[in-house]
Amino acid sequence: MRNFRIAPSILSANFAKLGEEVRAVIDAGADIIHFDVMDNHYVPNLTIGPMVCEAIRPITQAPIDVHLMVKPVDTLAAMFAKAGADIITFHPEASEHIDRTLGVIKEAGCKAGLVFNPATPLHYMDYVMDKLDMVLLMSVNPGFGGQKFIPGTLDKLREARRRIDEYTARTGREIWLEIDGGVKIDNIAEIAAAGADTFVAGSAIYNTPDYKATIDAMRAELAKVKE
Numbered sequence: 001m002r003n004f005r006i007a008p009s010i011l012s013a014n015f016a017k018l019g020e021e022v023r024a025v026i027d028a029g030a031d032i033i034h035f036d037v038m039d040n041h042y043v044p045n046l047t048i049g050p051m052v053c054e055a056i057r058p059i060t061q062a063p064i065d066v067h068l069m070v071k072p073v074d075t076l077a078a079m080f081a082k083a084g085a086d087i088i089t090f091h092p093e094a095s096e097h098i099d100r101t102l103g104v105i106k107e108a109g110c111k112a113g114l115v116f117n118p119a120t121p122l123h124y125m126d127y128v129m130d131k132l133d134m135v136l137l138m139s140v141n142p143g144f145g146g147q148k149f150i151p152g153t154l155d156k157l158r159e160a161r162r163r164i165d166e167y168t169a170r171t172g173r174e175i176w177l178e179i180d181g182g183v184k185i186d187n188i189a190e191i192a193a194a195g196a197d198t199f200v201a202g203s204a205i206y207n208t209p210d211y212k213a214t215i216d217a218m219r220a221e222l223a224k225v226k227e
């Protein structure tokens, strides 16, 4: 049985009380804080930077998973590592030198990952598997919370799971497979069955009145998944 991790995206949190919102989802049983960084260049939206990461760092011991939707990547990746990020992922199309960017993140002491948009082919991971700690598949086009899950992502997840399992069997190294966009209580089991082990959920958690009830319901769905 795979370990399943739930990663609320603070993009849908109430920014007027962000610290409380981070604490609330962790107290409600979440495993990871997903931190969406958008630059109004690589994606048409603008969110939060390293200063906000630094501000929430003392609030929780849970890993902060920084999803960089920015171009260029390297300078900001280094700044987020300094600000206390644990995991930093970026979109391969946004980096001129993917291997170098992965190196910048790893040398700064963080776990590194690549993010695949719905139409981005998985071959970007081929020659850098040894530097990857996470593969993140977008199940919506990046830039906004609250979008609908793109069903074609399920086949892509199965293919990513196959590649990661083959790599792990060969090397003994684990790579997390995260899914991001439109994850809800009613589709999380199907997404897990297709291969994901880490589930970003923004609106599905933060737009509900009882975060614990929502996270418990997600875990109950995950408990039904047969591998």
Ligand SMILES: O=C(CO)[C@@H](O)[C@H](O)COP(=O)(O)O
Residues within 6 Å of the ligand: 009, 011, 012, 034, 036, 067, 140, 141, 142, 143, 144, 145, 146, 147, 180, 181, 182, 183, 200, 201, 202, 203, 204
């Ligand atoms: O990276 C992104 C969007 O670009 C996400 O992390 C969203 O924040 C997920 O939001 P929901 O689809 O779960 O509402």
Ligand SMILES: [Fe+2]
Residues within 6 Å of the ligand: 009, 034, 035, 036, 067, 180, 200
């Ligand atoms: Fe994200």
